[in-house]
Amino acid sequence: MTNFSFLLPVLALSISLVFAVDASTLQDFCVTNPIGQGNSECKDPKLVGANDFFFSGIHIAGNTTNPSGSKVTPVFASQLPGLNTLGISIARIDIAPWGINPPHTHPRATEIFTVLEGTLEVGFITSNPDNRHFTKVLQKGDVFVFPIGLIHYQRNIGYDNVVALVALSSQNPGVITIGNAVFGATPEISSDVLTKAFQLDKNTINYLQSKF
Amino acid sequence: MTNFSFLLPVLALSISLVFAVDASTLQDFCVTNPIGQGNSECKDPKLVGANDFFFSGIHIAGNTTNPSGSKVTPVFASQLPGLNTLGISIARIDIAPWGINPPHTHPRATEIFTVLEGTLEVGFITSNPDNRHFTKVLQKGDVFVFPIGLIHYQRNIGYDNVVALVALSSQNPGVITIGNAVFGATPEISSDVLTKAFQLDKNTINYLQSKF
Amino acid sequence: MTNFSFLLPVLALSISLVFAVDASTLQDFCVTNPIGQGNSECKDPKLVGANDFFFSGIHIAGNTTNPSGSKVTPVFASQLPGLNTLGISIARIDIAPWGINPPHTHPRATEIFTVLEGTLEVGFITSNPDNRHFTKVLQKGDVFVFPIGLIHYQRNIGYDNVVALVALSSQNPGVITIGNAVFGATPEISSDVLTKAFQLDKNTINYLQSKF
Amino acid sequence: MTNFSFLLPVLALSISLVFAVDASTLQDFCVTNPIGQGNSECKDPKLVGANDFFFSGIHIAGNTTNPSGSKVTPVFASQLPGLNTLGISIARIDIAPWGINPPHTHPRATEIFTVLEGTLEVGFITSNPDNRHFTKVLQKGDVFVFPIGLIHYQRNIGYDNVVALVALSSQNPGVITIGNAVFGATPEISSDVLTKAFQLDKNTINYLQSKF
Amino acid sequence: MTNFSFLLPVLALSISLVFAVDASTLQDFCVTNPIGQGNSECKDPKLVGANDFFFSGIHIAGNTTNPSGSKVTPVFASQLPGLNTLGISIARIDIAPWGINPPHTHPRATEIFTVLEGTLEVGFITSNPDNRHFTKVLQKGDVFVFPIGLIHYQRNIGYDNVVALVALSSQNPGVITIGNAVFGATPEISSDVLTKAFQLDKNTINYLQSKF
Amino acid sequence: MTNFSFLLPVLALSISLVFAVDASTLQDFCVTNPIGQGNSECKDPKLVGANDFFFSGIHIAGNTTNPSGSKVTPVFASQLPGLNTLGISIARIDIAPWGINPPHTHPRATEIFTVLEGTLEVGFITSNPDNRHFTKVLQKGDVFVFPIGLIHYQRNIGYDNVVALVALSSQNPGVITIGNAVFGATPEISSDVLTKAFQLDKNTINYLQSKF
Structure with missing residues (x-):
């Protein structure tokens, strides 16, 4: 990347970089290299191969030795370039016993949460004025939906690790952790x-x- | 509305209230009566008149005698039925001296904030991992943008009331006040x-x- | 409004099914009862509860004793009414040893395929004129993307059952199995x-x- | 359906016409009966047949004996109910020698104009500030694009009738004839x-x- | 690819400006520098600051000493780069006594018109075949909606200047003044x-x- | 600019070719040169002329001397650069007596098929589980709709050539011929x-x- 910087003035005048929307595709796919946030150009289709649509390691547990006792492993367009323009992504969530995934929103995605292992409480809160709290205890094989933009959380209430696979309705859903923000x-x-x-x-x- | 409630079980089985998206229109307009949240049917175009596109009173100050010292007066599709399907709405914001409009998000809208009177500090925070805080002092005639889904706030830092007019990119932007939620x-x-x-x-x- | 109630049976027959698009929501959610295909009305938000966003049993293996040796268990808006208008769904796929999920397309969704158990070959074919075949052998923990509208398949090439969880970018992705169609x-x-x-x-x- | 007609006035007052967007479909199709402008409910898929996707008579010349010497024969969702939700429509245009299709816009559609017979001049004007006028003489077999929302016109400059088939990027493109409006x-x-x-x-x- | 390099100078002049749609964002924001019409690349997020979301001077009256006696001061993405991809913009409108904002359309935006000062008549005309004229006299604090694509106008009918703030549902709404076009x-x-x-x-x- | 060519390898890795969606435009038009698949940048508007919106030769019969006895002549954004971002395209179809246009799908477009000459059978098949076959015999002046993503075909059943003009709801509809794929x-x-x-x-x- 070092010898790339001197190009910036030229790029700034000519092409520079990009754009960003979730919408209908105009071609079979538009694979992008994850050079930077928001980079969404199409790789030459002739150079695209099966590996552009491939990611491995989602079976590996995330490291939950941190204050919240949880870890999110994203498989977004940044990690899986073939997802660019396709409007969907996934992630693995690990939560240690009594750990939490603290209250947060995804500004660009609905989330479908599928429990692979463990027992947990999940919840989301509706917008003003009611701020209703919808909550549920989930077991292995349970599925729950967190609608786009709403604050939600998960809390391990069992004695074993929680493992979940989530689907998100954007290639780059975004995360706003309320406490951090x-x-x-x-x-x-x-x-x-x-x-x-x-x-x-x-x-x-x-x-x-x-x-x- | 009293004699309407007995219909609900039947409605629940049959029509109920219909749908809800911001997208291209299919006709000049689709005015709706605000029977309930999410009600988006079109009024017979022959019965539609200029008053369906009209709202009055946005010049009247909102009552800020409340803990946060601020008041939002919405002009959304619920208040102005002609906005249905058109993807935009406005609101008036009043903030007493040293009052705040507390941190909140609009899950479905970007906001353009225009200062009509007063001096205030505004800010928004970007999503993870950086949680950068963009802040600015605004005076009369200043305009500021809060991008869709991000947490933002306003704080009166002057000696007079703040009056602002905001534009929102949805007919029903939604509000999630962080503290309340x-x-x-x-x-x-x-x-x-x-x-x-x-x-x-x-x-x-x-x-x-x-x-x- | 009193004389409105007698219309309801007729309304149920006539208007019914209403509309259908994947687009930005206009409210927090728009839960629908799965009366029929394409049924997209909003349940009264006051009657909506956590169970509207809940589905259980995705850990139960599908019955693969059929000619193709595979079974898809869908969790679409028909099975999980809270998904209505949210543009995403999931499914479980079971494939017996040497079984296949035969060539098919989803006209309305990209699919992210995550292997929970087993070893399989997957592939998709690009559109004319090249009809390139992208193929890959997947193991537990591998993820693969099938872009929207393209013909794809999976084939168990191991000695154990394949179990996969897939995410789809529509509440009702549709399936066109080439042979059947x-x-x-x-x-x-x-x-x-x-x-x-x-x-x-x-x-x-x-x-x-x-x-x- | 006989006893359905008396309901129409009531329907017009109550539910009326429902919704209206051009967007991704949620099912194979959503056929609607053309009860009124903007009517977009889905006919029961089991009652849908090939005739719902069929229209005949586009080969019949329109009657151009009127002041502008032209006639548009629309095949929109109102005329071809199977087009509902599919975001496209067509029309036939007949223009007598020296007749015109006067300056107009389609607020919801780009138009692709294909000349089947005759010789004509066409043009469109760009938006402010330039108001550039793009014009071209077209013959049989020529194709021209009028981008969405821009004012355009056609004028027969030959000795024979002009016959054209146009494609429009909305099921209900709308027409605003400048002079009339x-x-x-x-x-x-x-x-x-x-x-x-x-x-x-x-x-x-x-x-x-x-x-x- | 060897003989492709000589194209670069041409590419630099021609491609540039890139793309352009109003749709869901893929990231918090995508600020663009207003190099030219339709320029929509994302500025490096690390270089983005609060000033990219800021515009000042909307309280300054526009100069209405021109034939129509009115002046529009736009705050579109060209003037406020932070609006890029966010689907909304605003403008100030000044109309001298008996001045008009002549009949025009916005091909890409609905307009919400808010009267800050003065008394005026506004109107819009529906599409064919009815060409209905919806008109209303507005005072300070009144709000009126002009649906996307329809011809509309404003006329000062008082003795003082009219000042209005308008919200538009596109970052670049476009204006087609009928007389000019x-x-x-x-x-x-x-x-x-x-x-x-x-x-x-x-x-x-x-x-x-x-x-x- | 001469020393810009050595950048190509970098450009190929980084920016390459851009993006691709069907969505609302952000400007009057965004003409692109067909340098490559998926290339969607805007030509400098000042250099755009009427010829960018023009295509000729659609009246010329395609060569049907091939195994299927049919020929499709596309007028997509690759052939008519002015169509870029406008969400629509057309094509001419020629089918020799007893020739067929074999079963295929358009992953990104609904098709409206208009018969200019000849007699043919057309059909499409709905998605699982019903796989209903909707079929119809068409004559000159008949119009038929093939909904987006569904498998469809045409077969000449007369003694003369079939000539058809089709409209497609994407600038690049894509074709997947089932047999070939x-x-x-x-x-x-x-x-x-x-x-x-x-x-x-x-x-x-x-x-x-x-x-x-």
Whole structure:
């Protein structure tokens, strides 16, 4: 990539990079190399091969030794270039006993969650004004839907690891983890906003911001 | 509406309320009566008149005497039936001095925020992993964009009321206020999830849940 | 509105099935009861509960004692009403040793195929004029993409059952099994068309049509 | 269906016409009966037959004995119910020698114009600020594209009738004939607007309005 | 591919501008520099800042000293690069007393018109065959909808300036002013077409063409 | 710009050829030069002229002296660059007496088939599980619809050539001829798959594969 940088002025004037939508395709496929976020050009179809549609290792457990006790292994267009323009992706989720996948949204995707192993509680919350909480305990073989854009979470409530495979309705669904976005943004959100928004004193807000 | 409820079981079996997408229209317009959420049938075009495309009162200040010191006055398809199928709506936002419009997302719309009166700070946070915080002080005549699905907020930092007019890229953008959805959901989200997600002790979580 | 109720039986017969597109939602969700193909009305949101987003039993093996030695267990909007308008679905695929999932297309969906158990060969063929055949041997933990509309198949080449979970980019992807559609259509396609299209004699065509 | 007709006035008031978008289908087809503009419910698939996808008579010349000397014969979803949800339609255009198809737009469709007989001039005008006029003389076998939403026209410049077949990228493209819309609207547009917009005196505007 | 390299200079001049659709985003945002019409590449997200989502000056009155007595100040993706791919834009409209915003269409956008100051008449005309004229007198605080693709206008009928803020459902809505497109196209539309289309004599048409 | 050519290997790896969707346009048009499949950049609008929207020769009969006795002459975006982003295309179909257009699908388009000359049988087959065969005999002036993604065919059953003009709802509809894709793929599909899928012995499969 080093000798690529000097090209940028030219690129900036001429082609530069791209675009980004989920929509009907115009050809059989449009494979892209994951050079950067939002890179969606088509690889020459003659150079495309089966490996462009292939990914391996989804059977390998993610490392859950972290504060939330969970790990998401994405297979998005960045990991599987053949998904470009096709409007779908998957991910593996591992959750240690009593770990959680904390409240988050996918701004660009509905998620279908399929339990391969374990027992967990899942939930999502509807938009204003009702903010209804839909929750369910899931076992192996259960399937649950988190509609696009809504806040949802999973919590392992069993004694074994939870393993799940999820399908997402975008090649790049995006993830906004509520805690990280609100208390861990860079630079920080003013504590004046957060104390008022969460009705917490400044010390608690500062404590929260130091954690994320 | 009282004598309408007995129809619900039948409706549930037969027509019920129909559908819901933002997409290209198939006719000049498809005005709907706001019978219920998601109601999108077309009024007989012969009965449609100019008033179906009309709303008045957007110049009237919203009542900001509430904990957040702000008020949103929506002009969505529910308030302006002629907007049905047209993929756009507006709202007025009033914020008292030092009031805030707390962190929230619109799952179905980008927002263009135009300041009519006052001085305020606005910001939005990008998705994982960076959670970058883009913030700006706005004055009268300034315009700012909050991209679809991202968490954003506004805070009055002046001595006068803030008045803004916003445009939204959906006839029904939806609002998810983070605090309400996370700490005020019905039924409550288990404190096991929230203590872990926000790294707070159970008492603070309980306190938060009692507030929302 | 009182005299509206007597219309309902007629409405049930006439309007019924309503519409059908994959597009941005206009509300958090639009749950539908699976009365019939293409049924897409929204259930009253107040009556919607977590069970509308739930399906169980995807861990149960499908019965592969049939000529092709394979079984697809769909979890589409018909089986999981909460998927309505959300543009995604899943399915489980079981293939007995040396069984196949015969060549077919999904006219409305890209498929991401994830191997949970077994060893198999998969392939898809590009459109005219090249009709390139992309093929790959897959093991447990491998993922493969079949782009929307292209003919594809799977074949168990191991000694154990193949179990796969697939994600599809439509709530109702549709399946066109080539053999069934071409040789098993009702009424039959004229053997004049088929002899010419497949350059086979009339006896072979008749034999094929008797099999499907 | 006989006792169905008395319901129509009620239907017009209550459910009426439902919805309307051009988008991906959710099923093989969604045939609709042409009860009214914008009517998009799906006929029971079991009752659908080949005739729902059939229209005849496009070889019959339209009657061009009218002031503009032209006639459009539409084959839209209203005329061919099988086109519902499929995003395409066609029309036949007949233009007598020196007749015109006056300047108009299709708000929902690009048009591909194919000359079957005759010689004509066609043109379209780009949007502001350039208002460039793209024009071409066409003969039998020529094809021309009018991009969606742009004002265009055709004029027979030969001695024989022009016959054309056009394809349109919507099941209901819509037509706005500029002269009719501007000078023939009901009720009339105030002459104050028109004198200023077209820099004509009031008498000429009144004369124009009396003509349309 | 060897003889392909000499094409690059041409490619640099020709390809450039890239693509262009309103659709779901594939990432948080895709900021573009306004190099030219239709330029939609994504700026490197790391170089994006709050100013890319910012525009100032919408409170400044437009100069209405022109024949129509009105001025539109656009805030489209060309003026506010952060709007790229987000499907929405705004504009300010100033109309002097008795000035008009002459009949025009937006081929790619519905418009929501909000009156900030003044009194005006607005109207739009439906498509063929009815060409119904929907008209309304608006005051400060009134809101009116002009559905996508339909001809519409505004006319100041008060003694003060009209100031309006409009929201448009496209990042680049396009404007076709009817008078300019029909009588001011370059090169001119043949007077044979216009005399027939508007039933005016050649002198009046020539007069009109000289004015635009 | 001469020293730009050495960049090609880099460009080939990085940007290559771009994107591809059918969706709403963002400008009046986006003409592309047919440099390669999937190439969808916009030509500089100032260099665009009427010829970019023009194609000639659709009145010339295709050469049907081939095994199927039919010929398709496409007018897609590759042949008519002005069609880029506009979501529609056309083609001419010639079928000699007793020739056929063999069973095929268009993965990205509905087709409206208009008979200009001759007598033919047409048919399409619905998806699983019914695989219903809808068939019809067509004469000059008849119109028939083949819904997107479904297998369909045409067969000349008269004594004269069939000439048809078809409209397709994509700028690049794609064609998958069933026989070619299944029996003529490169490399061949394993005969193990085909014998099982079509319940034919290996010799017949080998014979079929040698033919395609």
